[in-house]
Amino acid sequence: MQDVSTMFGMKQTLQNAYNALxxxxxxxxxxxxxxxxxxxxxxxxxxxxHGLRLFVSEESLDESQHPAEDGEPHxxxxxxxxxxxxxxxxxxxxxxAPEQADLQRWLxxxxxxxxxxxxxxxxxxxxxxxGGHQTRFQPPRGLIWQQHSLxxxxx
Numbered sequence: 001m002q003d004v005s006t007m008f009g010m011k012q013t014l015q016n017a018y019n020a021l022x023x024x025x026x027x028x029x030x031x032x033x034x035x036x037x038x039x040x041x042x043x044x045x046x047x048x049x050h051g052l053r054l055f056v057s058e059e060s061l062d063e064s065q066h067p068a069e070d071g072e073p074h075x076x077x078x079x080x081x082x083x084x085x086x087x088x089x090x091x092x093x094x095x096x097a098p099e100q101a102d103l104q105r106w107l108x109x110x111x112x113x114x115x116x117x118x119x120x121x122x123x124x125x126x127x128x129x130x131g132g133h134q135t136r137f138q139p140p141r142g143l144i145w146q147q148h149s150l151x152x153x154x155x
Contacts, residue, residue, distance in 0.1 A: 011111065011112025013110070013111060013112060014043075014111045014112060014113070014139075014140075014143060015143060017043040017044050017045060017054075017111075018043060018056075018084070018143055018145055019145055020043075020044050021038075021041060021042075021043050021044065021056070022082050022145040022147075023145075024037075024041075025037050025038065025082075027080075028061050028063060028080055034059075038055065038056045038057075038059060039055070039127075039128035039129075040128065041055075042054055042055050042090075043055070043056070045110055046110075047109075047110060048092075050098075050102065050106050050110075051091060051092045051093075051094065051098070052089055052090070052091060052092065052098060052102075052103070052106050052110075053089070053090045053092050054087055054088070054089055054090075054110075054111065055087065055088045055090055055127065055128075055134075056084045056086075056087060056088075057086045057087060057088040057134070057136055058084065058085040058086040059082055059083070059084055059085060060082070060083045060084075060085050061080065061081070061082055062080075062081045062083075063078065063079070063080050063081075064078070064079050064081075065077065065078050065079075065151070066079075068150060072152075074152060074153045074154060075150060075151070075152055075153075076150075076151040076152075076153065077148055077149070077150060077151070078148070078149045078150075078151045079146055079147070079148050079149075080146065080147045080149075081144060081145070081146050082144065082145045082146075083143065083144045083145075084139045084143060085138070085139075086136050086137070086138060086139070087136065087137055087138075087139050088123070088127060088134040088135065088136045089103060089106075089107070089120075089134065089135045089136075089137075090127040090131050090132045090133070090134050091132045091133040091134075091135075092131065092132045093130075093131065093132050094132045094133055095126065095132070095133055096133055097122055097133045097135060098133075098135075103115065103120070103135065104116075113140065118137040118138070119137055119138065120135050120136075120137050121135065121136045121137065122134075122135050123135065123136050
């Protein structure tokens with residue numbers, strides 16, 4: 001079976017970075033703290049020498065519940081699914097956009113993304129707290145993160 005991440009035009013690097021970022025994110029019950037976290041923390045990357053950083057600029061959250069399979073009537077499995085609707089490449093602490101060729105090369109080498117397949121949109125406002133010029137795009141399909149938790153309810 002083909003890996004979902006390569007089927008949708010991304011390397012496992014992007015999925016792993018998204019997983020790492022989401023694993024430390026505040027829960028869905030704390031939307032303001034979660035938004036601040038996503039504004040402040042980038043997707044982890046091994047090479048920061050290019051001055052480009054990748055952030056989640058818009059996220060979709062879905063929470064669902066179903067009975068746990070342990071036979072306990074008051075146990076539920078809660079699944080939180082996070083899908084980025086938009087990512088932002090931030091030219092860190094620089095007011096101008098990076099050179100298009102540099103941006104395309106970085107997206108390819110750091111994240112396995114083909115810039116020709118993306119709609120890159122320069123954003124008029126700088127990133128959070130004047131973090132730098134941002135260019136936004138929709139991430140590849142299939143980039144999701146899920147967390148499953150056991151919820152025990154008493155009557």
